[in-house]
Amino acid sequence: MMENITDRDNALFEAGIKLGALYHQFTGSPISLRTADSLERAIQDSISVQPFVKSIRVSIDRSMVRSKLNSEFGYCELEGRMLDVRITVSYNSVLADVRLAYDAGLNYPLMKIEKVYSSEN
Amino acid sequence: MMENITDRDNALFEAGIKLGALYHQFTGSPISLRTADSLERAIQDSISVQPFVKSIRVSIDRSMVRSKLNSEFGYCELEGRMLDVRITVSYNSVLADVRLAYDAGLNYPLMKIEKVYSSEN
């Protein structure tokens, strides 16, 4: 076993929880260009109430939505690759910035750690 | 076999689809009193883009949310019983009004048909 569990460990664990939760709660939601704004806001607000979330910004790629609109019915579903999400989690003295963004090379909605830092600086 | 499938049949089938979809897409979303407004609006907008939806009104019971807020973390999850949803579906000449509302007697979030009528009157 390594050293004890730290604030840094918990900050990153909590940050992962938020991205996994957001993704699997909201992907699949029916969406059109007209409704992208309210869905962005609701996702942002919803995840912001969870423990340790200091800030969150959710952006849905309108051009991907447009390209996926069903030609018969005029809407599509929110897909993970349409999401760009930045979350800052705060756990005691540690802050972690994480992000979900589409990685074209991997063809994958990639979640990654961007920065881990002390709130005391 | 009974007679052929009618517009009335399709209106009710489509109405059921919308309520089932709404329920299983959005229940489980983290929510607090501060974020109930944006979640209501996003649910309404999201389901409104689906085929045959003429109108939709979503209302989340704030007193149930308040009573379910976790005392440590200050939020809860959207539950089916917190939802009051009215949808009017239009399929050719037929309109159907359906509703999801908590039935206290059954202790169940009940979906039911309220009215089926012709759009030509």
Added chain:
Amino acid sequence: MMENITDRDNALFEAGIKLGALYHQFTGSPISLRTADSLERAIQDSISVQPFVKSIRVSIDRSMVRSKLNSEFGYCELEGRMLDVRITVSYNSVLADVRLAYDAGLNYPLMKIEKVYSSEN
């Protein structure tokens, strides 16, 4: 207003609820060829416990799963177009057979009523 609400109306409404629920509960689930069997079974079992479901058969298109597997990570997400679902709902004396299947012409996972009939024949 049309005539009163019938068993036939309710059978179709309930059938729609089940398909909408199934779709929005389970799409998005991580899946690979190895795990398609257990997901099929769980979806089938889960929806079978809902009111008025007489029978349900869920089939996931393995070739679509295979074509969607991420080349880096070896899995994908369950999409609506991968599903072929047949449900029979029974409401008093009325039976309704409904289906979810991918419609290539519409490029859409289409839900439709296949048959409505009396259980007394």
Added chain:
Amino acid sequence: MMENITDRDNALFEAGIKLGALYHQFTGSPISLRTADSLERAIQDSISVQPFVKSIRVSIDRSMVRSKLNSEFGYCELEGRMLDVRITVSYNSVLADVRLAYDAGLNYPLMKIEKVYSSEN
């Protein structure tokens, strides 16, 4: 800024993602005592295909399911508090054991880090 991002950081971030994903994908699923087995297995299999999951064990509390069965309809929905989940994530040389379990004191389905250790020992 603190030191660079480590394997340990990523192991914990990935572990959080899996628990958040599992929770928000599968809670809300209709369930009865008869179908708890197949839902457990499907959840386990589904999350096991995600990147960096070394092992996963999912257990649904039957006594909670029993106590929540609707008396009219004989089923309930999977709730987070019914879940006991243990996941081991492996990221390069680091292993992390995490868990989701109901915490009665907090009245909350708590996710926590149980152990972080090196795979080389």
